[in-house]
Amino acid sequence: MLKSLYIKNYALIDSLEIDFEPGFSVITGETGAGKSIILGALSLILGQRADAKAIKQGESKCIIEGQFEISAYHLENFFAEREIDYDANCCMRRELLSSGKSRAFINDTPVTLTDLKELGSMLIDIHSQHQNLLLGDSRFQMQIVDALAGNRDLIRDYQLSFRQYREVQKALDELKEALKQSKEEEDYLRFQYEALKEAALTEGEQEELEAELETLNHAEDIKSALYKVYNLLADDEHGAVPSLKEVLNTTHPLSRIFTKAEEIIQRVETAYIDLKDLSAEVERLAGDVEFNPDRLSFIESRLDTIYTLQKKHNVSSVAELITLYQELSRKIEAIETSDEQLTVLEKELQQKTETMLALAKKLTASRKAIIPQFEKDLIAKAAYLGMPNIRFQCEVNALEQPNVCGTDDIVFQFSANKNVPLQPVANIASGGEISRIMLCLKSMIAGASALPTIIFDEIDTGVSGEIADKMGSIMKDMSKDMQVLAITHLPQIAAKGNAHYLVYKQDDDKTTTTHLRRLDDGERLKEVARMLSGSVLTDAAMENAKVMLGF
Structure with missing residues (x-):
């Protein structure tokens, strides 16, 4: 889990250090206060591309450092393979220089961005609003099914076999082309x-x-x-x-x-x-x-x-x-001797093809086995989130040629209303429906993948009222097994957090700076009331906030 975050000289942040709690935490703040800045800084230590323009104006270097508790996640091999000292309290750091260069460290050992990104992918999933667009992507749909089926090791073995198959196929094609030219000029x-x-x-x-x-x-x-x-x-x-x-x-x-x-x-x-x-x-x-x-x-x-x-x-x-x-x-x-070489490669290709297709067949069987339960669970969760008439079907179609994911093409078919035929989910789902479906999917794969931390960036877009309250309940329920952070504009979700953080800006004569701090109970009550009533706090909003917070 993410224990703490330190940011220095990034965008509008002078210096910020904040501790995070296990369970369900919420982050709120006015629009434009800098929530995206916090996520942008965090994404840097997860291996995302850096831009020197992100350095605070007038400074030569920015530093982002995250402390993670990783003792429960069996990552010792990752550190051993890269000759990095293992510590249950893992420090990931990124330094960005005004020259455009950047440096990455894990436990004070210099590493590549690839290493940083790989470790980050095993520690945090950041679900931002643009990820809702992934719902219509067949590759993303495949990843959902594989995560639920627990196919991680099988996928790794298949993709290794697929790469070997492609390498031999390429070598055979090149040999045939070379032999064709050679025969012509023999x-x-x-x-x-x-x-x-x-x-x-x-x-x-x-x-x-x-x-x-x-x-x-x-x-x-x-x-x-x-x-x-x-x-x-x-x-x-x-x-x-x-x-x-x-x-x-x-x-x-x-x-x-x-x-x-x-x-x-x-x-x-x-x-x-x-x-x-x-x-x-x-x-x-x-x-x-x-x-x-x-x-x-x-x-x-x-x-x-x-x-x-x-x-x-x-x-x-x-x-x-x-x-x-x-x-x-x-x-x-x-x-x-070309005929001999050709025979050897053709025999090798046949062997690689048989191995690859055998693994692909196992993948297909594993995916099809999980789909009935997957469809049932998603329909139940979506109904809980105000979609009682939802119909959902996960189709598995055979590809003519294998690809890096196997021999399957997966399509999520969706209908939110009675008497409306099933269609690909991206074609007919509204923004609010997509947000709810994505939360259902994330909650399902979070349990399957045992990821330490998930961050939701306004996944509640397009919903309100009772549905928002239920979405908050799902996120809180997810936090029993993992750390969940939600950036939200909805008081129904904000009130369900075990810890509440506020992002805000401060202006002086020269600069504007972004800050993040944890709210105490009194401050939290006012923040939830503000989210209910706006900038002017009313007695009714305060009373409603007390009820929502259980004060």
Whole structure:
């Protein structure tokens, strides 16, 4: 249950801290006093979307914090799965910054809004006026029936199975489409593959061939130049190597009388050895260079094949052609093994479909089993709320294709008057009738779901007098098993609360602020009297209020 609420710098609220009681509590106040502001702040800690405009003007941050007693609701797994410290007194907090960013916390541990919303959905149900529109929504009607049937675990198992079924179905559809395209281009793929396979390309081949081609095309020039270099190095009369030999012969005797000549000898010997080796290498290279017309023809043909393949596939290297060859190999292999893949997926889809439909069948049986009692209870509750001639029927129709809720389509059929045929409830129910039906439904599912807290935001719209009194009795009866808060404009409902809170505004020269406080017995008497008579309290209104409150 909601134990307390703290709000700071939200909309027209400077700072507000209020404790709530178990049982049935009511919140009243003038129109525009700020009841919607209180609910707006509460919705933030339940994970709803935040708007930086909600921050009080002139402030940089607002804080909303709710304290909840959760010891009776077996939520330990929720905390353990998210590595959040569990405490029976749970604190949910939301901080909204003027930059538009927000932060969420559970027991001072930062969490995602998804986590905050999931926990909030297990703690509070806020029924606002716009939710009455949900009555005509088939998904909402399905949720009502599932809640009454206790299908929560079965729905979870079915939806997991349905997601798995859809994933396999999607994979199968994608494979079929890919295979269709592949089959259409298989001949072309094989043609490309065979051409590359026949080429038998190797990494670095192109660069080596291009270098060899350059050598063959200039063989005579290269050979002539190398022999000239050789002669310059090794010619007996003018070559560098014999000259260095003569330098050594001249320098060796000098070393006996000139010690520094030894360094010259060492350096010349090094140069002599290097140049002698170099001249031998140049002579060998010159001998190796020969013009080979057959080799030249082979290289030109081979390079022509490489260039043609590169142009055809719009690439610039042999490495890219090799990569393409490998990709084509994989595609062809996939085509060749596609029938096996198709068979595996089709078998898996069949298994997933059978599992999903078996769970859907259980859902259908569970829903149909609860419907007779559901119809009977709703008619009885609606009759108590001034609809004695109501007829109500919950139809279950089979869908052609399963969806996330199963294979059923549920339609609430309704008639409030005799001799008026049943029609979908949203088509014919008036505002007051919808309010009463929604209260009946909420009271029924509240008992089934064991939700800690429910808040009714003016669910009494369109009713008054005796019917309002009975609606208040239903809410009070609900509060035996859960915490119920009702925002109301009707004194008949306000008088039934165990605790009474007032929302009001205060103005000064600069600002308007919204406040919320619990009323004592004397203040409550005046508030109920005001709701009966208006701004001017009459003696009759005060007497009526005393009767309603049992004072």
